[in-house]
Amino acid sequence: MRRVYVDYDDVLCATAQAITRVLERSFGKRVAFDDIFSFDLGRSFGLPAADLAELMRQVHAPAVLGAMQPIPGALDALQRWADDGREIWVITGRPPACRAASREWLDRHGVPYDRLQFVDKYARADGDGAADVLTLAALCRLDFALAVEDAPQMVRALAQRTRVPVAMLARPWNAAPLRVDRAAARRVVRCRDWAEVAARLPRP
Numbered sequence: 001m002r003r004v005y006v007d008y009d010d011v012l013c014a015t016a017q018a019i020t021r022v023l024e025r026s027f028g029k030r031v032a033f034d035d036i037f038s039f040d041l042g043r044s045f046g047l048p049a050a051d052l053a054e055l056m057r058q059v060h061a062p063a064v065l066g067a068m069q070p071i072p073g074a075l076d077a078l079q080r081w082a083d084d085g086r087e088i089w090v091i092t093g094r095p096p097a098c099r100a101a102s103r104e105w106l107d108r109h110g111v112p113y114d115r116l117q118f119v120d121k122y123a124r125a126d127g128d129g130a131a132d133v134l135t136l137a138a139l140c141r142l143d144f145a146l147a148v149e150d151a152p153q154m155v156r157a158l159a160q161r162t163r164v165p166v167a168m169l170a171r172p173w174n175a176a177p178l179r180v181d182r183a184a185a186r187r188v189v190r191c192r193d194w195a196e197v198a199a200r201l202p203r204p
Helices: 015-027 041-045 049-059 062-067 074-083 096-108 136-140 152-161 182-186 194-200
Strands: 003-007 087-092 115-120 146-149 166-169 188-191
Touching (some): 015 041, 015 049, 015 062, 041 049, 049 062, 062 096, 096 115, 115 136, 136 152, 146 152, 152 166, 152 182, 182 188, 188 194
Parallel strands (some): 003 146, 166 188
16 A cells, blocks of 8 residues: 555644744734643633634634645655655645645645545534545545554544554644553554654655
């Protein structure tokens, strides 16, 4: 299998840093990247549900998505995989209404990829284009040679429900133990950065 799963936010682009800037500008809250202790941003930022929804609405604006910066090393690694003939799937849990802005960012930064796939990772898909969004169950039925992720919930799902090796890029929100069985744990490799993804995992 030559297909590779690459998550979008905070794996390809620096999403969390952009979110903290919107948080400070719109809500007057300053939270450092290293202090985002939970993938649940409501907890990390101390925001009620309504404020979190508004924050995410602003973050998903095309201008904000377009200004995000690539993660160091990601584009070089993907280019090497593409040169080796790998089929690169960029996987995202963004709202499907972000499709045009997400594709524009990939193209503008010259990201080599074969497919941009929206997935209802967290059972919350809605809005335009939702019919084209894969369920988590459908995603886990696909075969991948390697997955690169940062979200603890998704790393657990991939490790427990598939046989794919998972590179988990180190982020402050995924530092806690994963709480998976021993077989699943063996499929997960924690990597500090993209250089470690290339060095510690077999080439897909």
